[in-house]
Amino acid sequence: MKRKEKTYITTLVILALGLIISIKSNWHFTKLLKETKLKLSEREIELNSVLWASGQCYLYNGCxxxxxxxxxxxxxxxxxxxxxxxxxxxxxxxxxxxxxxxxxxxxxxxxxxxxxxxxxxxxxxxxxxxxxxxxxxxxxxxxxxxxxxxxxxxxxxxxxxxxxxxxxxxxxxxxxxxxxxxxxxxxxxxxxxxx
Known part of the structure; x- marks a missing residue:
């Protein structure tokens, strides 16, 4: 019986460590994903600004x-x-x-x-x-x-x-x-x- 208990405990410890590593990795990837989304959002704003400014230049030139x-x-x-x-x-x-x-x-x-x-x-x-x-x-x-x-x-x-x-x-x-x-x-x- 002791051998089974050791096996269960070892399995639980390994599963717990795997879960902790998985949660930490998931947190890290979530953080990277948020940073990437923020950078993409900033680039989208910059691109829209450039497009708007270019359009305004053509609109008013010659007025x-x-x-x-x-x-x-x-x-x-x-x-x-x-x-x-x-x-x-x-x-x-x-x-x-x-x-x-x-x-x-x-x-x-x-x-x-x-x-x-x-x-x-x-x-x-x-x-x-x-x-x-x-x-x-x-x-x-x-x-x-x-x-x-x-x-x-x-x-x-x-x-x-x-x-x-x-x-x-x-x-x-x-x-x-x-x-x-x-x-x-x-x-x-x-x-x-x-x-």
Whole structure:
């Protein structure tokens, strides 16, 4: 009888160890599966962002914009056409309600540019704008406040190029998760307009 009991006990111990190993392996695989699903979800979001941004670029390229009023940091208003000529000028437009991390990431790229880009900030709060300019070490003469959207359906930050004809060209919507797209856009604009 003792031999049978030892065999049962040994079998139970082996089964218990097998169950513990199986549970641990299952837990590990479940964890890996969750991590993989999360990474796939992040990639899906990035892909959808790229597709959306590309579509927006095609949608707005060639649109004519109105000669809206730019307001400098002293509160003086002037029409957009007054700072334009036949040469193309680059602009970066964002709103005070946009993701501040997204905007600051783009501003870091702008600081590396030799040719300054005009920055248009959609806000009615001049004090916020002055504080933002000061905290990000931006030249006051490159920043203007606007009180209405340039493109009605485009709420996110975006770049565009225009001249005295006021047709938008080279629209680009940066994607925070994909900073290389912004770097490539700046290289392309530098090659296209720095001649």
């Amino acid at each position: 004519k914009i109105e000669d809206f009023k730019l307001i400098n940091t002293n509160g003086k208003g002037l029409p957009l056409s007054s700072i334009l000529d036949n040469n193309h000028k680059e602009f970066f437009k964002f709103s005070s309600s946009d993701c501040i991390e997204c905007v600051e990431a783009e501003l870091q790229l702008l600081k590396e540019r030799v040719n300054p880009i005009k920055i248009l900030v959609e806000t009615r709060d001049t004090r916020w704008l002055k504080a933002f300019i000061k905290s990000n070490h931006i030249a006051f003469n490159t920043v203007f406040r606007i009180e209405q959207p340039i493109l009605e359906d485009a709420e996110l930050p975006f770049y565009f190029v225009t001249n005295s004809e006021l047709y938008i060209r080279d629209v680009f919507f940066p994607i925070k998760e994909l900073p290389d797209f912004s770097i490539n856009y700046h290289k392309a604009m530098r090659n296209k307009y720095s001649k």
